[in-house]
Amino acid sequence: MSNPVMLHEAGETREAVVPFEPKHYGNLYGMSGFSEGLLATHFQIYEGHVANTNSLLEEIAVLTKEDRNPVASDGEARRRFGWEFNGMRLHEYYFENLGGDGSLNEESSLHRRLCGQFGRLESWKEDFASVAALRGVGWAVLYEDVRTGRLFDVWVDEHNVNLLAGGRPLVLLDAFEHAYMKDYGLDRKRYIHAFFANLNWDAVLARSGGKESNGFSNGNGRVMEPGAGPGSGHGLRHSWSHNGLVNR
Numbered sequence: 001m002s003n004p005v006m007l008h009e010a011g012e013t014r015e016a017v018v019p020f021e022p023k024h025y026g027n028l029y030g031m032s033g034f035s036e037g038l039l040a041t042h043f044q045i046y047e048g049h050v051a052n053t054n055s056l057l058e059e060i061a062v063l064t065k066e067d068r069n070p071v072a073s074d075g076e077a078r079r080r081f082g083w084e085f086n087g088m089r090l091h092e093y094y095f096e097n098l099g100g101d102g103s104l105n106e107e108s109s110l111h112r113r114l115c116g117q118f119g120r121l122e123s124w125k126e127d128f129a130s131v132a133a134l135r136g137v138g139w140a141v142l143y144e145d146v147r148t149g150r151l152f153d154v155w156v157d158e159h160n161v162n163l164l165a166g167g168r169p170l171v172l173l174d175a176f177e178h179a180y181m182k183d184y185g186l187d188r189k190r191y192i193h194a195f196f197a198n199l200n201w202d203a204v205l206a207r208s209g210g211k212e213s214n215g216f217s218n219g220n221g222r223v224m225e226p227g228a229g230p231g232s233g234h235g236l237r238h239s240w241s242h243n244g245l246v247n248r
């Protein structure tokens with residue numbers, strides 16, 4: 001897990017961990033509904049996750065090299081790794097799905113799929129917003145199940161509880177208080193509204209595009225099982241509503 005590489009420096013060969021580099025999202029400054037102060041603080045929090053992820057990788061590498069009992073020594077570091085890594089990566093998805101104009105192309109496959117499952121785009125937004133408004137700190141995530149293409153609005157506690165195995169995150173909203181309190185106080189609903197207004201659907205489509213172009217959706221809101229594309233012999237099998245199977 002430590003991803004070691006061999007470094008050759010000054011005639012010495014040593015093992016080193018490849019650190020993650022923080023990405024920069026200064027392009028988001030000036031976005032309506034998000035003050036510079038709020039964004040600057042949020043970027044610092046993200047960079048803290050990157051730094052802590054790198055520290056944990058180093059810590060685990062050292063403990064592993066010392067050949068201690070892994071249960072007794074690096075167990076805690078390995079448990080913390082998921083929290084820090086996800087804190088890093090979830091923020092990257094979040095910042096990257098901001099900075100847009102909130103418009104989703106009605107001709108896009110994802111628009112049709114959302115309407116296929118939720119009835120209309122506004123209904124999906126209402127569902128996602130209700131998840132984002134849940135009490136607690138964490139994330140609202142629109143997930144795409146990679147096996148079936150089904151879409152789910154999911155609440156993730158903190159950074160590491162309730163992530164869907166095999167789920168591809170498409171839309172992510174940070175519901176930690178640091179994401180909005182500076183600008184909105186306790187009014188998370190206004191923050192959610194500002195989030196939708198700045199949602200960068202191009203980034204979201206890029207996340208799901210490979211899937212859509214690979215035949216998981218027929219473009220009519222219906223979903224094909226993997227391998228059920230043209231020529232597979234069994235074609236379209238299911239259509240899913242928000243709550244489950246509605247017809248065959």
Ligand SMILES: [Fe+2]
Nearest residue numbers: 045174176179
């Ligand atoms: Fe955050």
